[in-house]
Amino acid sequence: MQKIADFSEFVKLSPAAPVQATRHGWRAKCLQRLIRLDLPVPTTVALPVETVRAIAAGQMPDTGRIAAVFGSDFLVSVRSSPENPEWGGPGTVLNVGMNDAMHARLSDSHGREAADALYLRFVQSYATHVARLDPDMFHAGPGEGALAAALSAYHAETDEPFPQDPARQLAEVLRSMARAWEGTTARLLRQAKGAPPDAVLGLLVQRMALGIGPGISGSGTMQFVDSVTGAPRIMGRFRGQSQGRAISDDTLFLTRDPRGLSLEELAPEIFAVLCGYGSACRARLREEMQLEFAIEGGRISVIDTVRVARSARATVKIAVALAEDGIITREDALLRVEPRALTELLHYQVDPRAPRDRFARGIAASPGAAVGRIVFTAAAAQASAARGEPCILVRRETGPEDIRGMHAAVAVLTERGGMTSHAAVIARGLGLPCIVGCTEVHINSRDRSLRGPDGRTFLEGELITVDGSNGEVLAGTAEMLEPALDDGFRTLLRWAETVCDIGIRANADTPDDARTARMFDADGIGLCRTEHMFFDEDRLTVMREMIFADTPNDRRVALDRLLPMQRADFIALFDIMAGLPVCIRLFDPPLHEFLPHDREGMRELAEALDRPLSEVTRRVEALSEFNPMLGMRGVRLGVTVPEIYDMQARAIFEATVEASRRGAPVVPEVMIPLVSAAREVEIVKTRIDAVASAVRTEMKADFAYRLGVMVETPRAALRAGEIAQHTHFLSFGTNDLTQMTYGLSRDDAGRFMSTYVNQHVYAEDPFHILDVEGVGELLLMGASRGRAARHDVTISVCGEHGGNPESIAFCRAAGFDYVSCSPFRVPVARLAGAHFAL
Numbered sequence: 143m144q145k146i147a148d149f150s151e152f153v154k155l156s157p158a159a160p161v162q163a164t165r166h167g168w169r170a171k172c173l174q175r176l177i178r179l180d181l182p183v184p185t186t187v188a189l190p191v192e193t194v195r196a197i198a199a200g201q202m203p204d205t206g207r208i209a210a211v212f213g214s215d216f217l218v219s220v221r222s223s224p225e226n227p228e229w230g231g232p233g234t235v236l237n238v239g240m241n242d243a244m245h246a247r248l249s250d251s252h253g254r255e256a257a258d259a260l261y262l263r264f265v266q267s268y269a270t271h272v273a274r275l276d277p278d279m280f281h282a283g284p285g286e287g288a289l290a291a292a293l294s295a296y297h298a299e300t301d302e303p304f305p306q307d308p309a310r311q312l313a314e315v316l317r318s319m320a321r322a323w324e325g326t327t328a329r330l331l332r333q334a335k336g337a338p339p340d341a342v343l344g345l346l347v348q349r350m351a352l353g354i355g356p357g358i359s360g361s362g363t364m365q366f367v368d369s370v371t372g373a374p375r376i377m378g379r380f381r382g383q384s385q386g387r388a389i390s391d392d393t394l395f396l397t398r399d400p401r402g403l404s405l406e407e408l409a410p411e412i413f414a415v416l417c418g419y420g421s422a423c424r425a426r427l428r429e430e431m432q433l434e435f436a437i438e439g440g441r442i443s444v445i446d447t448v449r450v451a452r453s454a455r456a457t458v459k460i461a462v463a464l465a466e467d468g469i470i471t472r473e474d475a476l477l478r479v480e481p482r483a484l485t486e487l488l489h490y491q492v493d494p495r496a497p498r499d500r501f502a503r504g505i506a507a508s509p510g511a512a513v514g515r516i517v518f519t520a521a522a523a524q525a526s527a528a529r530g531e532p533c534i535l536v537r538r539e540t541g542p543e544d545i546r547g548m549h550a551a552v553a554v555l556t557e558r559g560g561m562t563s564h565a566a567v568i569a570r571g572l573g574l575p576c577i578v579g580c581t582e583v584h585i586n587s588r589d590r591s592l593r594g595p596d597g598r599t600f601l602e603g604e605l606i607t608v609d610g611s612n613g614e615v616l617a618g619t620a621e622m623l624e625p626a627l628d629d630g631f632r633t634l635l636r637w638a639e640t641v642c643d644i645g646i647r648a649n650a651d652t653p654d655d656a657r658t659a660r661m662f663d664a665d666g667i668g669l670c671r672t673e674h675m676f677f678d679e680d681r682l683t684v685m686r687e688m689i690f691a692d693t694p695n696d697r698r699v700a701l702d703r704l705l706p707m708q709r710a711d712f713i714a715l716f717d718i719m720a721g722l723p724v725c726i727r728l729f730d731p732p733l734h735e736f737l738p739h740d741r742e743g744m745r746e747l748a749e750a751l752d753r754p755l756s757e758v759t760r761r762v763e764a765l766s767e768f769n770p771m772l773g774m775r776g777v778r779l780g781v782t783v784p785e786i787y788d789m790q791a792r793a794i795f796e797a798t799v800e801a802s803r804r805g806a807p808v809v810p811e812v813m814i815p816l817v818s819a820a821r822e823v824e825i826v827k828t829r830i831d832a833v834a835s836a837v838r839t840e841m842k843a844d845f846a847y848r849l850g851v852m853v854e855t856p857r858a859a860l861r862a863g864e865i866a867q868h869t870h871f872l873s874f875g876t877n878d879l880t881q882m883t884y885g886l887s888r889d890d891a892g893r894f895m896s897t898y899v900n901q902h903v904y905a906e907d908p909f910h911i912l913d914v915e916g917v918g919e920l921l922l923m924g925a926s927r928g929r930a931a932r933h934d935v936t937i938s939v940c941g942e943h944g945g946n947p948e949s950i951a952f953c954r955a956a957g958f959d960y961v962s963c964s965p966f967r968v969p970v971a972r973l974a975g976a977h978f979a980l
């Protein structure tokens with residue numbers, strides 16, 4: 143004997159009924175709110191989750207008592223009501239209760255055709271969803287004989303006539319929906335959306351609002367904002383003599399529309415009443431809702447409401463508008479916007495409504511999208527920009543020599559690399575869409591072509607679209623949405639600033655970067671990578687002369703030419719930042735990065751330096767290292783070739799005096815990279831102090847400066863206590879620190895990172911999301927040792943993780959003073975910081 147599920151617990155929705163989202167699901171709660179607002183919701187009964195679970199487990203539902211609530215005219219829909227609307231749920235089944243008797247009655251009242259259509263629809267959904275018969279047998283549209291054919295197909299397949307007892311129909315529908323929720327596919331789908339493994343379902347039984355009949359009858363949906371832009375706008379569809387969500391070619395538009403008559407013109411009073419319901423929902427449900435409604439002979443029923451689906455930009459606009467209208471608090475508005483979603487607003491995006499012709503996929507390294515002509519060299523990118531033609535720089539990987547090409551391009555695509563490879567870091571800094579690690583494509587630099595995994599080949603000059611937000615390379619020109627740095631965005635950012643309790647600085651190397659940082663209200667510059675300043679045409683040559691200098695004196699001559707250029711760079715940054723902190727990192731990369739790599743480049747260099755080609759080639763070879771990232775770079779250069787840091791310190795201090803004389807006082811921060819021993823800091827500090835004293839005397843001016851160390855080797859983290867004694871601040875360079883902690887090349891890891899993540903070797907790409915267990919432990923250790931030695935030492939992160947919400951949560955919890963990230967990530971970081979503070 144099957145046990146009978148206990149239905150004593152079901153509730154009929156009413157203003158005072160004891161309905162809870164956790165017990166009856168969000169839809170039940172939402173409908174109850176509509177009832178409280180006096181909206182005409184058809185009679186609805188809610189089955190709690192434990193009853194639904196009992197049904198799924200095989201208990202026989204006794205539906206007689208539910209049917210009794212609806213009386214003799216039993217015609218209902220069954221809707222799912224999970225706790226969270228995001229978790230999906232089985233689709234609605236309409237017209238339960240439809241049988242021969244009801245068909246006869248409806249034929250009399252609404253006409254044979256309408257009755258046939260309703261009955262057919264129910265038989266079709268019952269046959270496929272409940273009896274699990276082959277949908278192909280039941281897909282015929284309404285028409286002469288279609289109903290009879292469906293009924294006899296059902297009989298033939300199940301060996302019994304179509305069930306006529308409404309209570310049995312309801313029991314079977316409830317059972318099939320309860321079981322569908324427990325199915326493996328449904329579980330996987332909802333768990334992917336964040337549902338817990340034990341997520342439960344409530345079910346609703348609602349009187350059918352027919353949408354057919356004399357006068358104005360039909361059904362539709364209506365919403366009051368644009369889902370893409372978030373701007374106020376009435377949108378939706380209405381279809382006469384129909385049920386369900388009206389999506390069909392012959393639907394009417396709600397508002398006046400050149401394509402035909404609208405509901406607004408056809409029935410202005412009904413339209414006005416619906417608009418009133420919309421405002422009531424917005425005010426009382428504190429959300430932009432889409433109404434699903436039916437009209438029967440001019441009588442409106444509101445069947446359901448769901449949160450309006452929305453793009454990221456619409457999310458911001460809607461949240462801010464609700465707060466400005468006093469419907470929700472500012473804090474609520476902040477919490478309603480997912481920080482990452484802000485990225486979409488800052489850049490051009492491929493229009494989500496437009497078709498996409500995907501050609502290849504790689505790692506989404508810098509968000510936004512751009513369309514341009516393919517170029518394969520930095521020189522071609524510059525030439526293309528000079529012609530005013532947007533281009534996409536396609537390289538196997540990029541290096542410092544590509545920077546000017548990257549500046550000239552509208553997007554970058556590389557075959558190799560990972561989240562912190564050169565291309566990725568620079569592109570994020572420039573706000574350029576970028577895809578790296580696109581191993582699916584094959585670049586043939588000889589015949590200048592790009593071949594995709596499906597064999598399609600693109601030649602130099604052909605158009606492609608790079609979607610850096612999702613890592614897709616698209617063939618041809620995709621349709622774009624413009625960035626949305628509108629009032630809503632700015633307002634939200636302002637509110638976030640008042641709440642966020644960790645500093646957010648920007649990594650900015652150029653005046654343009656600094657201006658972007660200011661535009662997004664960064665608290666200062668947390669990392670200025672000075673080496674990027676040496677790649678401009680005029681400077682590169684002087685830089686190379688400096689590298690080739692035979693004697694300290696020759697080197698000084700070259701450095702003396704670089705000094706005014708650097709000073710001008712820093713003055714520009716100080717001016718733009720107007721007294722906000724600016725942290726300048728002394729020269730970091732291996733020198734050979736500044737040297738040419740091919741014969742042509744060597745020849746040009748020999749010409750510029752007026753030296754024999756053989757000598758230049760020999761010197762370049764002599765400077766090459768087996769493992770340059772672990773070689774002669776950072777502070778090691780500062781110790782062995784101290785004139786470079788001397789020149790940079792002088793440029794910083796002279797710029798400080800100059801900028802302070804005409805604007806806000808500047809207290810520059812000077813940061814030493816790649817430190818692994820306290821003695822390195824002592825040596826460099828002594829020289830920098832000497833330069834500062836000299837500049838003070840020469841310029842007859844006083845100024846203060848703060849010296850800091852970049853903690854990016856594991857040893858520096860371990861010895862942070864000793865190091866902190868010489869410094870005002872410690873800034874964790876988590877890119878190199880991750881590279882060195884894992885022994886994982888940041889430039890090569892892209893090749894196998896997806897395999898590693900897919901096989902759960904790493905939970906995430908550690909160059910993207912801070913590895914809190916390993917690298918994080920070094921951060922905690924370094925911070926506490928540093929603070930123990932010097933309680934007021936400023937602690938920060940300036941690696942790419944500074945812009946990642948999960949990593950920011952970690953830094954905030956660890957009491958770090960600030961994080962610093964690419965200027966375009968500042969808004970995301972700020973909102974994430976605000977979320978954690980709320």
Ligand code: PEP
Nearest residue numbers: 854875876877878940941
């Ligand atoms: C780092 O290593 O984290 C860092 C910020 O420096 P870079 O990326 O320039 O090596």
Ligand code: MG
Nearest residue numbers: 854875877878
């Ligand atoms: Mg580094």
